[in-house]
Every structure is written in C-alpha cells, then in structure tokens.
Amino acid sequence: MTWYPAVMASYRLSTLMSVMPLSVMPCRCASKPVHQMDGGSTAARRRARRSGRTPALIVAAICGCSFVVSLVLQATLYRHGSGDADEAAYVLQARMLLDGRLTLDANTVEPFFRPWLTGEHDGRVFTKYLPGWPALLAASQALFATMAVAPALVAAGWVAGTYRLARELFDDAVTAVTAAVFVALSPLVLVHTSLPLAYACGAATLTLACAALLRGGRTGARLSLIGGGAGLGFVLLLRPFDAVIVAVPVVVFVLARLWRSAGGRSAGGRFMRAVAHRTAWALAGLAPFVVVLLAYCRRVTGSALRAPLSASDPLDRFGFGPRRILPSEPTFLFTRRLALEALHGTVVAAPSWVFGGVAVLVLAIFGALRAHRRPERVLLVVIVAAVGGGYFFWWGSAFAMPGLLNGLGPHYHLAAFAPIMILAADGARRVWSMSERWFSPWPGTGSPPARPVPRRPVLRGSGLRRPVIAVLAAAGLILLTVDAIPDKVAGQRWVNDRNAFLDALLPDRYPAPAVVVVTPGVPSRYTQVPYQMLRNTPDLAGPVVYAADIGAGTATLPDRMPGRAVYRLRPDEIVDPAAPASYFGSFTALRQVAGNRVRVQVTARDPGGAGGSGGTLYIRLGATTRTVQFGPANAGPADAPGITHTFTVTTGTPLGPDELGIAGATLPDELVVGFTVPTGAGAARWEERIPLARRPSGELALLVPGLGWRQVPNRPGAGWLPAPVRPALAVSVGAT
DSSP states (O other): OOHHHHHHHHHHHHHHHHHGGGGGOOSHHHHSOGGGSGGGOHHHHHHHHHHHHHHHHHHHHHHHHHHHHHHHHHHTTTTTOSSOTHHHHHHHHHHHHHTTOSSEEHHHHTTTOOOSSEEEETTEEEESSOSHHHHHHHHHHHHHSSSTHHHHHHHHHHHHHHHHHHHHHHOOHHHHHHHHHHHHTOHHHHHHTTSSOSHHHHHHHHHHHHHHHHHHHHHOOHHHHHHHHHHHHHHHTTOHHHHHHHHHHHHHHHHHHHHHHHTGGGGHHHHHHHHHHHHHHHHHHHHHHHHHHHHHHHHHHSOTTOOHHHHHOTTSSSSSEEEOSSTTSOOEEEOHHHHHHHHHHHHHHHHHHSTTHHHHHHHHHHHHTOSTTHHHHHHHHHHHHHHHHHHTTOHHHHHTGGGTTTSSOSGGGGGGHHHHHHHHHHHHHHHHHHHHHHHSOOSTTSOOOSSOOOOOOTTOOSTTHHHHHHHHHHHHHHHHHHTTHHHHHHHHHHHHHHHHHHHHHSOSOOSSOEEEEEOOSSOOSOTTTTOTTOOOOTTSOSSEEEEEOOGGGGGGHHHHSTTOEEEEEETTOBSOTTSTTOBOOEEEEEEEEEESEEEEEEEEOOTBSOOTTOEEEEEEETTEEEEEEEOGGGOOBTTSOOEEEEEEEESSOOOSTTEEESTTOOSSEEEEEEEEEEETTEEEEEEEEEEEEEOTTSOEEEEESOEEEEEOTTOTTOOOEEOOOTTTEEEEEEEO
16 A cells, blocks of 8 residues: 555545535624624624634644644655755754754764764854754654654644734634635645654744734734744744744834824824834843844854854855855855746746645735735735745755755745735635625516625525535635645655665664664765665764765774674665666675785686686776786686685785785775776776775774676766676685
C-alpha cells in the first residue's frame, strides 16, 4: 500500500469536516455585536450567545482537524522530512537547546562533523538560524517526547489566527470561518505544518499577532496589546524580516484608525494619549523578546547587532550581486533578471498551492476590489505587496525556483498567505450574497418587489437550488485542489524512496560504537546536505556518528574517534558502469593501517579476458608513479590468477623501483592503485583511491579499502564512475 491513498483520504476527510458546517451557518448572527440584536431581550441575548458560539466551535473543530492531519502526515508521507537539509539544522539546534548549548566547540566538530548551516566565532560554531523555532521544537520534545507536536500546533494556530484576523477586520463570522477553511485545506499549509521548518511558524504567529494588535489598537485592550507585541517579538526570534515588513503596515493602519476615531486635528491630545497607552502595552509584550534577541546575537556572534545569518557569511544578504549561503559553498550570482524570473515562477506556482487554485485567487482579487471597509482591504493588499516586494530582493527566492511547483513551494512568501485567503473568503462571501438576490424568487410573476424583501440567511434560498449550488461550488474547489496534489505526492515519494534506499544500506545493529564515513556522489563537508536524515547528536556521543568524507584527510578519522568501528557509506556506487543508473550502494567496514613503511600488494586481472595485448599496473602518490607492464600471458578471465606485484610506501628514502617516498607529495593525499587494459573500443581502467595522511608522530596512516572507480571505453560522457574494482583489481595493504 502506498502513502498516496492515505494522504488523499485524510485530505478529503478534513475537507468534508471543514466545509460542511458552512452549509448551515446563518450570516446575521455574526455580523453584529450581541448588544445590537433583537432589542436586547433575554431570549434574544441567549440566542445571540448561542449563535456567536457556533463559529468559534466550528473553527475549533477545524483547528482540531488541522492538528490531527499534521500528525498523520508527519507519521506517513513526511516521516523523514521533505529532503530539505535545513530541517536537520533546526532539529540540531533544538537538540542543542535541550542540552543547554547555544554553540559547539569548533575543535570538536571540525573537520568531520561540521553541521550544515553553521558559522564560527571565537572558536565556537553557531547555527545560522535564530532560536525561536528550535526552542518550540525543544519544548515539544521535552513535554511530549516528540518534536511532531510543535508543527501540529502551528497548523491549529494558523487556522485560529486567520479566523481572528478576518473577524477583526470584517466583523463577519462567515468570512472568517471561510478564510480559516481555505487556510486549513491549502496544500502549502498542509506541507509546511508537517515539517520542522520555521516558515509556517513565523506566518502563523504573525497572523495571530496582527489580529491581537488590531484589536488592541481599536479597543485599547491590554491583553490584546501585550499578546500582539509578544507575538511580534517572537517572530523576531524566527524571521525578523517578516516581522518588520508585516508590522509596519499594521502599525500605520492602527495609527490612522486612532486618528480618525479621536477626531483628527481637533483632538490631538486625546490621540497622543491613546497612542502612548497602546504603545506602552504593546512594547511590554515586545521588549522581553528584543532583549533575548540582542543577548543571543551578542553571545553567538560577538555583537548584539549582528545576526547569525549574515555573521556566518556576509554574502548571505538581500540585494543583487554575488550571494552565498556559506563560505564553503559555491557563489550564486543574483541578478534582476533572476529576481523577475523568481517572481514570475512564484505567481505561476501559487495556484497549485492554494485551496481552490485559480478560482480562490480570483476571489481574492474580487475581495480586494470591494468598496466596503476599504481601509481594511488596503491593509491586506499592502501586506501582500510588502512580502512580495521584499522577497523580490532576496536571492534565496531565485535559488529555490526548482522547488516552487512540487517542492516546498513559495515558502518565503508564507507571511502573505493568510491575508490572501481572507480577501478570497470575503470575495466568496460577496459572490454568495449576490447569488442570494439572483436565486431569491420575485413575488408575483416576475416583476420587481414593491417593497424590500427581508434578507435571508446564507444558504437558505429558494428550495434546494442554492444548497445544490453551494455543494457544487465546494466540489469544484476541492477538485481544483486535488488536481495539483498527485505531482507533489509523487515528488515526496521519490524522496521517501531515496531515504528508504539509504536506510536499507545501513545495518540495524552495529557490533560496537561506530563512526560512518558518508561519501556522496557530489563531495560535501556536510553529511546533511545530500542525506539530511543522517544526523548527529550535539555531543557526538551517540552509538552511531556520521562523518563527512573530506578526501585524503579521512585517513585520520580513527585517531579522532578511538574505540569506534569505522565504516564507509557510499550510496551512489553503481553495479554496472555500462549502465550508470544501476545504483547499488555499498556499506563497507574500514580499518586504519599505520607505519613508517607500508606494503601495498596488488593483484590485477582482465575480467573480460580482452587484454590480448597485455595491460599496465600502476601506483601513484602525488607526482610519483610506478608502473608494471605485463603481456598477454598474464591476462585472462576472472578465474585466472592474473598478475601480482608488491609496492612499498615509505617515509624515508626509496630503496628500489617498487618503492615510493612521500617527498614529492603534499599530505594528506590519495594513494592511487590502478590497472588499465587496452581494448578495441579504447582503454578500460580500474582504480582504487586510498586516503593517506601523516600522523603528528610522523607515521603514515591509510584508511582501507579505498574508493573504487571505473572508466568504461566509448561510454557517452565517458568519465570515472563510482564502482567496485574487484575482480579486476585487488589491493591488500599492511604495515611492514
């Protein structure tokens, strides 16, 4: 059974549970405060309270569904994450906080165990990300013995925040509940609330904070102002840029509304008192987080005003030009053209990540153009424009283009997601109100009514026509959403299959504490970049520790981790070099050979028996090469004895033609043992490349067996391929 049916079933279940209550919800109950309803009678107030509770109960049910769906997706489709290496960085930082660490000792992690996305200051390694989201992951682990609860709570909080923000702006329960439904059922939300990434947490917290600040600014409620300030402060510990570009238009809106309510210039004193009161309480919530932010930056980067992101690499910043995520990584030239392409790609990909696709985005445009409550709509549009415009200058938007459609989507723009969904919900509400006039029967034979027809509750039109249309509209939105899901699920299943392949290479149990050298096809000093599920504990004390293959210097790894068995994981090793896609992978036990003189015994044979003209055996260290020629008599099939020759590598002066000294080499370096056979199509080559380094004591240290490489004659794009070299080449290394 694949995970796709399970994901689709949970998606449809949450859809039905969230959409069905809208078919019975009246609109009148939520659009007015309780004290304005039905003359204030006791029975009317009781009915109003019941009606007012209905939207809250519905939203609570949606939040519960979002929470459960997040847990289900984390346990199934995203059980090992999305494949994004940043997830490992957040999890590591959470584990560091659980251990009481803010930084790591550079001498301990270098050069084999340097975590991904880290910088260094004063001999200490720090993570590029701020501690807000890792702290929530750590709290989830401490309280629930799993980090999965934190993303699930974000899912529920995002839904609740959307409802509160929409209710505050438009004072309409139907619009607010519809916006919450749109958020809960959008694929972008489902994905990001199933991953240990900070984007969703930042967007959800900003949505809640904006709702609280707007309410506090309107009413002066202290708890709302403190809560809004605290929410904004917490986002400063996650994504400071998002906090600023969203907070500025919200603050301007609050000030403008206060100015109008105070009477403008005629009541300047009253306006200033209101501003001072509200600012003081909002700052009371904000200030503790600002203090934590400044103290954290001071502790890890040496300056309270220098954030870890830019401290790890000055090229990791906004604007055009050469950009880079870490000094060890390639430089990326970010141009205006790439920025435009990224913006275009984001707009094109957006419908596939939104519940209802293009239809809901059209509703959002319709909602933005309405005249009713124009300042509130302008606020939402400005927030969306600020997020889109701000990230136009962020190089990561262009770097992330390959994942826009079926990867992580437009994840940098999540702060604009709730405002778009609120506008879409208001647009849908307006369309439904217009349809009420379209489907309400005229009295008589079709002439307009002589007097206004009383407003009817939503979804209670003439007979079954409007409920049927409502069901059909909901079904259409669901179909538009479901149509985009298979490609996204297929992409994630590819990631899961790759993780399963990797997991199958690793043993279930190790005979002793182990250190595993990870050798990817593309060299990387960070094991989490190609394989983010291979993670270490901050103290490197786990039963299995994963080390980066740093090339020839890996020969000293056993000296760094004494008492541990050493293995090599090479997932990209292939079976048949003639078929480069035939990945098999290998997991090999390694041993260190050390001494001042090291014997290298080589046995070579032509496995295809094609060496009619003989072959060449060679050994190379630096610029020094020793070769042995052999004729047809020594060549033969795989069961033939072949040719055996012994070389010696020495720290002293070579004593003969079969000895190599290290004088011409810069250590660490690779000791290359090779075998080549000419064929009618060209030369076939086998090489085993053995890491070789020199200990502080002066001895040579080799890590064997080395890496096997093959070159196949006349293969398109001919080059060296990671492949076993036996039975063509067998190398035995020992100290003399």
